[in-house]
Amino acid sequence: MTESIPGRVRQWFTAAFAFTSPEQAADAMADASRWGWLPALSGVAVGADHARARHDESAPGAG
Numbered sequence: 001m002t003e004s005i006p007g008r009v010r011q012w013f014t015a016a017f018a019f020t021s022p023e024q025a026a027d028a029m030a031d032a033s034r035w036g037w038l039p040a041l042s043g044v045a046v047g048a049d050h051a052r053a054r055h056d057e058s059a060p061g062a063g
Contacts, residue, residue: 003011019025 019028
């Protein structure tokens, strides 16, 4: 009952992220690849808007 905190964290981490079957691992990988691109796409959209606004400020006659 007197386990160390790192040992308990390791046990929790292993239980939370270890998959008991290949199907669970495949489902987790599919979810990660399905939704993993959203933050990058958001950054591209924000960057495009920022660049467009800066271009309009620096070249008001063009466009």
